[in-house]
Amino acid sequence: MIRWLVSAIGLCIVATHAVAADPIEIGIGYLGQAGVKAKLSLVEQPAENDGIAGARLAIEDNNTTGKFLDQRFSLQEIRLREGEDAAKAATELAGRNGFIILDLPADAMLKAADALRDRGTVLFNAGSIDERLREQDCRANVIHVAPTRAMLADALAQYLVWKQWKRWLLVVGSHDQDKLYAEALRRAAARFGARIVQERTFEDTGGARRTDSGVTQIQRQMPVFTQQAPAYDVLVAADESEVFAAYLPYRTWDPRPVAGSAGLVPRSWDASLDQWGAIQMQNRFVKLNSRRMTALDMQAWTAVRMIGEATSRTKSGDPKAVSDFIKSADFSVAAFKGQRLTLRDWNLQLRQPILLVDGRMVVSVSPQEGFLHQVSELDTLGFDRPETKCKLR
Amino acid sequence: MWRRYLLCGLIGWIAAATPAHAFVAYVSNEKSNTVTVIDTDKWVVTKTIKVGQRPRGIEFARDGKSVLVAVGDDDKIEVIDTATLEVVDSLPSGPDPERFAQDAAGKTLYVANENDNTVTVIDLEKRTRIGDIQVGVEPEGMAISPDGKILINTSETTNMAHFIDTATREIVANVLVDARPRFAAFKRDSSELWVSSEIGGTVSVIDPAKRTITGKIKFDIPGLRREAIQPVGIGITKDDKTAFIALGPANRVAIVDAASHAVTKYLLVGQRVWQMAFTPDEKYLLVTNGVSNDVSVIDVAAQKVIKTIQVGELPWGITIAAQP
Numbered sequence: 001m002i003r004w005l006v007s008a009i010g011l012c013i014v015a016t017h018a019v020a021a022d023p024i025e026i027g028i029g030y031l032g033q034a035g036v037k038a039k040l041s042l043v044e045q046p047a048e049n050d051g052i053a054g055a056r057l058a059i060e061d062n063n064t065t066g067k068f069l070d071q072r073f074s075l076q077e078i079r080l081r082e083g084e085d086a087a088k089a090a091t092e093l094a095g096r097n098g099f100i101i102l103d104l105p106a107d108a109m110l111k112a113a114d115a116l117r118d119r120g121t122v123l124f125n126a127g128s129i130d131e132r133l134r135e136q137d138c139r140a141n142v143i144h145v146a147p148t149r150a151m152l153a154d155a156l157a158q159y160l161v162w163k164q165w166k167r168w169l170l171v172v173g174s175h176d177q178d179k180l181y182a183e184a185l186r187r188a189a190a191r192f193g194a195r196i197v198q199e200r201t202f203e204d205t206g207g208a209r210r211t212d213s214g215v216t217q218i219q220r221q222m223p224v225f226t227q228q229a230p231a232y233d234v235l236v237a238a239d240e241s242e243v244f245a246a247y248l249p250y251r252t253w254d255p256r257p258v259a260g261s262a263g264l265v266p267r268s269w270d271a272s273l274d275q276w277g278a279i280q281m282q283n284r285f286v287k288l289n290s291r292r293m294t295a296l297d298m299q300a301w302t303a304v305r306m307i308g309e310a311t312s313r314t315k316s317g318d319p320k321a322v323s324d325f326i327k328s329a330d331f332s333v334a335a336f337k338g339q340r341l342t343l344r345d346w347n348l349q350l351r352q353p354i355l356l357v358d359g360r361m362v363v364s365v366s367p368q369e370g371f372l373h374q375v376s377e378l379d380t381l382g383f384d385r386p387e388t389k390c391k392l393r
Numbered sequence: 394m395w396r397r398y399l400l401c402g403l404i405g406w407i408a409a410a411t412p413a414h415a416f417v418a419y420v421s422n423e424k425s426n427t428v429t430v431i432d433t434d435k436w437v438v439t440k441t442i443k444v445g446q447r448p449r450g451i452e453f454a455r456d457g458k459s460v461l462v463a464v465g466d467d468d469k470i471e472v473i474d475t476a477t478l479e480v481v482d483s484l485p486s487g488p489d490p491e492r493f494a495q496d497a498a499g500k501t502l503y504v505a506n507e508n509d510n511t512v513t514v515i516d517l518e519k520r521t522r523i524g525d526i527q528v529g530v531e532p533e534g535m536a537i538s539p540d541g542k543i544l545i546n547t548s549e550t551t552n553m554a555h556f557i558d559t560a561t562r563e564i565v566a567n568v569l570v571d572a573r574p575r576f577a578a579f580k581r582d583s584s585e586l587w588v589s590s591e592i593g594g595t596v597s598v599i600d601p602a603k604r605t606i607t608g609k610i611k612f613d614i615p616g617l618r619r620e621a622i623q624p625v626g627i628g629i630t631k632d633d634k635t636a637f638i639a640l641g642p643a644n645r646v647a648i649v650d651a652a653s654h655a656v657t658k659y660l661l662v663g664q665r666v667w668q669m670a671f672t673p674d675e676k677y678l679l680v681t682n683g684v685s686n687d688v689s690v691i692d693v694a695a696q697k698v699i700k701t702i703q704v705g706e707l708p709w710g711i712t713i714a715a716q717p
Contacts, residue, residue: 061530061550061551064510064529064530064551065529065530065548065550065551065552065553068529068551068553068555068564068567069567069569277531277549277573280507280508280531280549283508284508284530309552309572312552312569313569332572332592332593333572334549334550334552334572334573334592334593338642339592339620339621339623340572340592340593340594340620376618376620377618
């Protein structure tokens with residue numbers, strides 16, 4: 001009698017497994033660098049999981065949709081230490097994942113992209129803002145979700161011009177990235193009608209960033225550094241290297257607002273955004289990750305969501321099908337920015353509004369009203385189609 | 394000839410015998426945490442009722458004696474007595490309720506819990522939670538089929554309309570629509586289910602029996618960039634012939650021939666128009682303009698906006714019924 005029962009149960013188990021369809025497994029890799037980049041402000045120190053935390057939330061969101069569509073998403077992470085080879089790590093991830101989210105400096109990103117070019121793996125740049133990756137160094141297998149320096153600079157310039165703060169004192173750091181940012185800001189000023197009345201360089205003379213003596217010396221150094229400037233409305237600081245900009249607000253010789261790398265900062269996302277349903281996004285993120293969401297988190301989230309959007313509509317996890325769909329004219333993604341986000345077909349850059357934030361609140365969102373464009377107002381930010389050096393290959 | 398006089402007299406007699414509209418509209422103001430009460434005869438605000446935090450979904454209870462309003466940040470549904478115009482009670486709702494739907498008998502309440510990917514089921518007589526259904530990410534839109542058998546819930550980030558069997562409380566089908574679906578509405582004859590996609594910019598027409606999309610309504614307003622056209626609320630007349638669709642930051646309501654699905658007109662209203670309600674006699678349609686803090690009154694037959702009424706901050710939902 002018991003034997004009958006046991007075999008009946010056994011048969012049922014086998015039958016269920018045979019009948020139930022296995023979900024399509026969609027593997028997404030995340031390739032970033034180990035360690036965090038130190039910031040001048042203690043409050044702004046990035047978390048160890050900056051970026052990937054956003055990807056994890058998107059995997060959860062994709063899986064919620066996925067359970068209705070028989071698709072299951074998973075995330076595999078690799079962190080590169082100093083000196084480790086990006087191409088090797090990317091190839092390892094490509095073994096089990098058809099899609100990889102990258103948060104790497106430009107050269108490493110290109111190595112990874114070139115190593116995987118013939119493999120069909122779809123890559124998403126969630127971290128690098130370098131212009132050349134979308135221009136002379138663009139790649140057909142890389143989709144850019146992070147904004148470019150020019151998009152960030154243009155977003156800021158549009159607001160400053162709207163505000164009629166058109167005379168800028170530009171202070172540039174001494175490192176290469178600072179100079180790239182300054183270049184983008186100069187271009188933005190010329191494009192939108194601002195005037196750089198003077199440029200100054202802040203030399204990085206090394207030394208510890210954090211000491212116990214705090215502000216006393218800085219309080220005296222910054223006014224001296226910014227004195228005797230020609231008449232200006234706003235100090236725009238280009239300091240991606242985190243050497244001086246955070247020390248400038250409220251310490252300039254003349255009472256002037258600071259913008260750029262400190263003060264009013266352009267970003268793709270901020271934890272203070274609550275409009276366009278974003279509060280729902282912020283709540284879900286805090287619940288999962290026990291901290292607030294950064295721009296890098298949101299860029300990673302958006303990349304993973306783009307994959308989920310494509311797999312839900314193509315009903316497929318195949319990288320080629322997904323890539324073709326994402327690159328098609330109909331593709332768009334909803335990312336809590338109040339409008340659909342689409343790809344620029346000439347260089348695969350995601351068009352997006354840019355927030356201007358002061359660290360506590362969202363001050364404005366660019367593109368500003370009044371800056372017109374025949375195709376999309378979002379194309380007033382960054383390099384436009386007629387200016388591009390990109391030939392996708 | 395005399396038949397014509399008789400007919401005319403009959404019409405005149407009926408018109409005289411019909412009482413003047415005694416309707417009242419309740420508007421939830423998401424930011425000011427109030428509900429505005431509007432007299433639809435005089436088109437004036439008669440009271441502003443203080444409610445809990447973040448009021449959004451609002452609807453007359455089936456017996457007309459109270460108005461239910463979901464106060465999202467307080468995690469409950471408040472009950473406003475329509476005679477005294479005061480909050481007299483509250484109902485459980487699950488966390489962060491946004492919209493809800495009542496069954497025809499007024500016995501069961503289905504609540505979309507936006508932060509928790511859940512629809513909570515409340516027994517209105519016992520005033521307790523009797524179950525929940527796991528849905529997609531950020532549920533909002535709620536609609537019950539005319540025969541009461543199917544509950545539709547739309548999930549904003551999952552981009553689906555979920556078909557839920559009200560007897561078993563199981564999801565029986567999912568229809569993928571365009572990005573960010575916000576609102577669902579059935580035609581009275583059950584032939585079509587309409588779902589608006591705010592970011593996708595379309596309204597999907599779904600066959601409720603086959604559970605497939607049979608068409609999409611698209612909008613085009615000369616001179617206005619397409620991204621600004623964001624359909625949210627839908628109102629279909631009782632005869633299933635005409636539909637009105639709120640287009641969000643396009644600041645317009647589209648009038649659609651509900652049979653051919655062709656857009657016949659755009660009416661300019663206030664800023665960021667989202668939700669709407671007909672007066673019970675369908676003479677007027679009131680729409681909420683979130684960013685301009687007002688309500689526009691549309692004469693349904695004339696297809697014209699006749700009035701704008703100032704309400705509270707960020708008006709969200711609206712419900713209209715007879716004065717008690």
